[in-house]
Amino acid sequence: MATSGDIDGIGRNDDDIRYLFSYNLQRLAGLSSRIALLGLKPDFELNTHDWRAMAVLDFLGIAPLHTLAKRAGVQKSQMSRTVSALEERGFIGREANPDDKRSINLRLTDAGQTLVREVLAASRERNRRMLAELTTDERCELMRLMEKVSRGSLTYLRELKGEATPPRRPPPPATIFETEIP
Incomplete structure (x- = not known):
C-alpha cells in the first residue's frame, strides 16, 4: 500500500480506489x-x-x-x-x-x-x-498542473470517441478550463 507521501494518482495493483486521481x-x-x-x-x-x-x-x-x-x-x-x-x-x-x-x-x-x-x-x-x-507558488503550480491534466483528459476523451484532435481556432481560450468539452 502507498503512503500519503507517495500517492501518484494511479496506484499499484494492490491499491484500492482511494489511490486514484x-x-x-x-x-x-x-x-x-x-x-x-x-x-x-x-x-x-x-x-x-x-x-x-x-x-x-x-x-x-x-x-x-x-x-x-x-x-x-x-x-x-x-x-x-x-x-x-x-x-x-x-x-x-x-x-x-x-x-x-x-x-x-x-x-x-x-x-x-x-x-x-x-x-x-x-x-x-x-x-x-x-x-x-497552499502558498501562492503552490496555487499557481496547482492551476498549471490542472490545465495540463485537462488538456490530456480532453485528448483522451476524443480518442475514446474516435475523434481527431480539432485544429485550434482563434481566439484560443484563456485557459483550458474555457475549452468546450465535446
Missing part, C-alpha cells in the same frame, strides 16, 4: 460544490446551475442557448429551464440572433451583471479559504 478529484469537486451551495443559496438565492449559467454568460458576453449549455457543461434542456427562471428574475435577457434567425441570443441584464460581480467576490473569498493550505 479520478476518485479524489470527484470527491474534491463534490466538496467544492457543497461549499459553494452553502453560500449561493442563502446569500444570493441561487443554485449551482443558476450561478454557472450566469458566470459563463458573463465571460461569453452574448451567446445562444446551445453554446451557453455546452460551455457550462449542462444539458440544453436543463439550461433552458435555468435560463427561463433567471429571465423571470430579471438577470438574463433575450435578443434576436443576427447570425441565425431561428435562435435567440442570451445576455446578462444590468441586474445580472451586478449579481455576478457580487458572487464572484464571494467566490474569490471561498477559493481563498479552500486554498489556504
